[in-house]
Amino acid sequence: METNLVIEVDRVSSQQVEQCYHCHKCTAGCPIVGAMTYGPDLLLRMVSLGQTETVLRSRDIWLCVGCFTCATRCPNDIDIAAIMDGLRRMALERGFPAGERDALLFHRLFLGVIQRFGRSHEAFMLGLFKFLSRVPLMNDVPAGIGLFVRGKIPLLPEHFRAPAPVRRLFQGKRL
Numbered sequence: 001m002e003t004n005l006v007i008e009v010d011r012v013s014s015q016q017v018e019q020c021y022h023c024h025k026c027t028a029g030c031p032i033v034g035a036m037t038y039g040p041d042l043l044l045r046m047v048s049l050g051q052t053e054t055v056l057r058s059r060d061i062w063l064c065v066g067c068f069t070c071a072t073r074c075p076n077d078i079d080i081a082a083i084m085d086g087l088r089r090m091a092l093e094r095g096f097p098a099g100e101r102d103a104l105l106f107h108r109l110f111l112g113v114i115q116r117f118g119r120s121h122e123a124f125m126l127g128l129f130k131f132l133s134r135v136p137l138m139n140d141v142p143a144g145i146g147l148f149v150r151g152k153i154p155l156l157p158e159h160f161r162a163p164a165p166v167r168r169l170f171q172g173k174r175l
């Protein structure tokens with residue numbers, strides 16, 4: 001069954017939602033599913049049924065971390081991370097609030113850091129996120145120091161300007 005929502009989600013994600021036969025393998029492997037309300041399989045089912053508002057208001061689309069575990073497990077090669085990305089864009093375009101506290105702030109900061117430096121810089125991004133979201137700043141300092149000492153979190157970004165191909169990706173885009 002192809003509802004208008006399926007057609008639109010296929011278009012924004014370059015995937016084919018209608019190929020899903022709900023084997024549940026994606027949800028069984030998703031590391032975030034415990035925090036989600038529906039999980040990826042059920043979310044795709046709701047897309048198939050045209051439940052636009054429930055899908056676009058869902059916290060699940062904001063909790064997905066784009067790890068691609070689901071895509072590697074899917075027997076139909078459906079890239080659910082791309083679908084989640086498309087659903088987030090649709091939710092923003094239609095004015096639905098992000099279904100998870102501070103998710104939109106994190107989303108914009110992450111993209112802003114990529115746009116500025118060309119890749120993620122955890123120390124900068126998390127420091128800014130904690131400051132702007134008013135999450136207690138000191139909670140993660142011991143873990144942060146441990147990661148810094150082991151060389152896992154560089155203090156400065158590798159580049160201070162994103163390379164041209166990354167800058168081109170963001171041209172004309174509103175974060």
Ligand code: SF4
Binds near residue numbers: 022024025044
């Ligand atoms: S693994 Fe693929 S086919 Fe199976 S439920 Fe998930 S998206 Fe659908």
Ligand code: SF4
Binds near residue numbers: 033067069081
């Ligand atoms: S990409 Fe998103 S939905 Fe897929 S396994 Fe990772 S967190 Fe779960």
